[in-house]
Every structure is written in C-alpha cells, then in structure tokens.
Amino acid sequence: MIKNIAVLGGGTMGHGIAESFALHGYNVNIYEYDEKIRMHIIEAIESELTFMHEQSYIELEEISATLNRIKVFDIMKDAAVDADYIIEAVAENIDLKCKIFKELDSYCKAEAIFATNTSSLSLKNMLPAVSVKRQERMMVCHWYNPAHLMPIAELSNFGNMPASIYKEVEQLYLNIDKHVVTILKDVPGLVANRIQQAVAREVFSLMENEVASPEDIDKALKFGPAFRYATTGQLEVADMGGLDIWCIVGDNLLKDMDNSKEANPILRKKVEEGKLGMKSGEGFFKYSEQMRTQLKNDFNKRLITQLKTSKKYI
Known part of the structure; x- marks a missing residue:
C-alpha cells in the first residue's frame, strides 16, 4: 500500500506534484540539489495553497496541514530510501534520469514503485538502469503544468508492470482527484501532448x-x-x-x-x-x-x- 511519497526535483513541476499529494493526506519528501530552488520550495507551495484558499477552493486549515506533511531534503537517499512511491521530475535528460533510477535501485526497498514525469523520453530507454525485478515496478506518470491544478495524470501501462501494481498506482492518483489516462503504447508525447x-x-x-x-x-x-x-x-x-x-x-x-x-x-x-x-x-x-x-x-x-x-x- 502506498503511504509515503518521494518527489525528486522541487522546481516548477516537482513542487506542484508534491503539493498535490500532501494536500490529499500523503506524507511527501522532496529532494532538490539546487540550494536556490530548495530554499524557496515551501514558500512557493504555501503561496499556491493560500491562493487556492482565497479562491474558496480549500479551507484555511488545509494550508498548515498540507505544509506539515512535506519535508525537503538535500540528499536524495534521505528523501527516497523509505518511500513507497518515488517520482522524478528533473530535467528532460535521459542520462540524468537513468543515473537517478540506478542509484535509487541500489537502496530503495524492493516494493517501492519508481515513476518518471516525462512525455518526451521513452520508458524502454530507462528500464535497463534498474534490475529486472524493479522493471516490473517502474512507469511513466506524466503530469500537466500547473501540477497542483491540472486534473490529468497519464499513466503508462506498457506491459512491463503486473496489473495489480498498475491498479495500485491508478488508485493513488484517483485518491488525489486526478483523471487518469491509461497509456497503452510507449509513443513520444503520450496522448495529451500529441x-x-x-x-x-x-x-x-x-x-x-x-x-x-x-x-x-x-x-x-x-x-x-x-x-x-x-x-x-x-x-x-x-x-x-x-x-x-x-x-x-x-x-x-x-x-x-x-x-x-x-x-x-x-x-x-x-x-x-x-x-x-x-x-x-x-x-x-x-x-x-x-x-x-x-x-x-x-x-x-x-x-x-x-x-x-x-x-x-x-
């Protein structure tokens, strides 16, 4: 069962992804290597939550409750080692993503699910970075910007993942009020961007x-x-x-x-x-x-x- 979330990257997409999970009751760790970005993550999330309250979309008490569920880290292992679901939202660079997944695979628990927030890079080119067993727990989970407001999530179901694991991730996204689009083929751009x-x-x-x-x-x-x-x-x-x-x-x-x-x-x-x-x-x-x-x-x-x-x- 997915309880703890790790988001790798705290920039435009990453902080919004973390915000969405935390707003819906999940504990979220954010890893960000860039100190300038890292120092302003909580500030950015609080500003967006306050704006949503001003628009009568969330209650005032949800702001502090959401922020209390978020922790920010400067070491990736500390953020991800105990997570049940880990999604990277770093730059669109295949070498960087493969390097991250290889490292994660060396210390994350066997049941942890890895996800990449991409629509332009192929999952098949990332799978070799992890063990054969981990490949069954790795997928694309593509968000739209701004992540905390856009209600779509494109989830890959390319055949590498057992149906039970896919359903677990699908339910995670339904729990945070996302409309799930199941992507059956690994094509550039997935569906929405095409x-x-x-x-x-x-x-x-x-x-x-x-x-x-x-x-x-x-x-x-x-x-x-x-x-x-x-x-x-x-x-x-x-x-x-x-x-x-x-x-x-x-x-x-x-x-x-x-x-x-x-x-x-x-x-x-x-x-x-x-x-x-x-x-x-x-x-x-x-x-x-x-x-x-x-x-x-x-x-x-x-x-x-x-x-x-x-x-x-x-």
Missing part, C-alpha cells in the same frame, strides 16, 4: 500565413473548439455533430492544413531572438513584470473555476 502539438501546429501555421491576427487566432480557439473541449472530448464532439459531417469536412480541409514534421519557422525565429514568451517578457505578445503576475493569477483562477465546475458536472 493532441496539443497538433493544435499548436495549425495555430502557428495560421499566424505564419497571416490568416488572422494572433489575438483573433487565440480568440477563435478559446471561444470555438476549446470552449467545448473544456467539458467534452473530441470523439464525443464528433458523435454529436455526426460522423458523416466530420468525414466530409476532413476530406475538404485536411489536404490544405499544415502537415510539417518540425517546429514552425515563426516559432523558431522567436526563440532565436530570445522572445520566449512570458518568462522573457515577450513572445507572440508583450508582458510587463506586473502584467505577468496578474495574467498568471487570472489563469489559475480560471483553472480553479473549471475544477469546481468539473467536480459537479464532469
């Missing part, structure tokens, strides 16, 4: 071809397809609209749509210019420091509103 990239490819193409302004392209997505997608999946939408109609429209449109195999040139040019989006102050739009904080808060408010609604209707 869908997202398909949408992004056409959005960037529309902008490159000056079909509409960036503002209107985003507006078309937000108040068109995405308005439905907040509550309804693509296959449900197709069934409601009529598969015959979807087939005809597909035949008419797909031949003219972007089918490129690499990132859009307009996106690459922005990166080369150092215009990386909100974190650099400019991407497709410009952001002042004050504006960035407000936009992030507004974004998180919308996510919390959707979470409240989804608990009632989805």
Whole structure:
C-alpha cells in the first residue's frame, strides 16, 4: 500500500506534484540539489495553497496541514530510501534520469514503485538502469503544468508492470482527484501532448500565413473548439455533430492544413531572438513584470473555476 511519497526535483513541476499529494493526506519528501530552488520550495507551495484558499477552493486549515506533511531534503537517499512511491521530475535528460533510477535501485526497498514525469523520453530507454525485478515496478506518470491544478495524470501501462501494481498506482492518483489516462503504447508525447502539438501546429501555421491576427487566432480557439473541449472530448464532439459531417469536412480541409514534421519557422525565429514568451517578457505578445503576475493569477483562477465546475458536472 502506498503511504509515503518521494518527489525528486522541487522546481516548477516537482513542487506542484508534491503539493498535490500532501494536500490529499500523503506524507511527501522532496529532494532538490539546487540550494536556490530548495530554499524557496515551501514558500512557493504555501503561496499556491493560500491562493487556492482565497479562491474558496480549500479551507484555511488545509494550508498548515498540507505544509506539515512535506519535508525537503538535500540528499536524495534521505528523501527516497523509505518511500513507497518515488517520482522524478528533473530535467528532460535521459542520462540524468537513468543515473537517478540506478542509484535509487541500489537502496530503495524492493516494493517501492519508481515513476518518471516525462512525455518526451521513452520508458524502454530507462528500464535497463534498474534490475529486472524493479522493471516490473517502474512507469511513466506524466503530469500537466500547473501540477497542483491540472486534473490529468497519464499513466503508462506498457506491459512491463503486473496489473495489480498498475491498479495500485491508478488508485493513488484517483485518491488525489486526478483523471487518469491509461497509456497503452510507449509513443513520444503520450496522448495529451500529441493532441496539443497538433493544435499548436495549425495555430502557428495560421499566424505564419497571416490568416488572422494572433489575438483573433487565440480568440477563435478559446471561444470555438476549446470552449467545448473544456467539458467534452473530441470523439464525443464528433458523435454529436455526426460522423458523416466530420468525414466530409476532413476530406475538404485536411489536404490544405499544415502537415510539417518540425517546429514552425515563426516559432523558431522567436526563440532565436530570445522572445520566449512570458518568462522573457515577450513572445507572440508583450508582458510587463506586473502584467505577468496578474495574467498568471487570472489563469489559475480560471483553472480553479473549471475544477469546481468539473467536480459537479464532469
């Protein structure tokens, strides 16, 4: 039975993953090697919990209770040695991840389950880092950012893991109110990111071809397809609209749509210019420091509103 959690990496994803487990009653150890990040992990989590309380999503007493369940470590072994479930959320570097799993396998208890929070690196390339027996207890558990608010978890079920162990991890995620997506094949991007990239490819193409302004392209997505997608999946939408109609429209449109195999040139040019989006102050739009904080808060408010609604209707 999974009781104690270890999260390796306390950055953007790691601290949010730890926060989610702790909020739902689990004891969580966080390992972070970078002192600058490590010193601000609890502060970041407390700020996010306070924001959720201000939005009437959690009770005031849940803030201190959640924080009391979290411990931060600067030595990986101390954080992970007694954990039942260990998830790494470090940089997307296969060598680094393999090194971490090899070390963990040398001292973690035999029944501990290892997980990687990745959608771009293959599990099959990480499995050789651990013993054959441990390979039965190793999987991908991919979260979406911000981890403490996005209610999806993609869990790998590629055949290396007995059904009973998979069910144990699945139940863990159901216990923290995540909607579990079971991934049956080890493909790059899993499911959610592949869908997202398909949408992004056409959005960037529309902008490159000056079909509409960036503002209107985003507006078309937000108040068109995405308005439905907040509550309804693509296959449900197709069934409601009529598969015959979807087939005809597909035949008419797909031949003219972007089918490129690499990132859009307009996106690459922005990166080369150092215009990386909100974190650099400019991407497709410009952001002042004050504006960035407000936009992030507004974004998180919308996510919390959707979470409240989804608990009632989805």
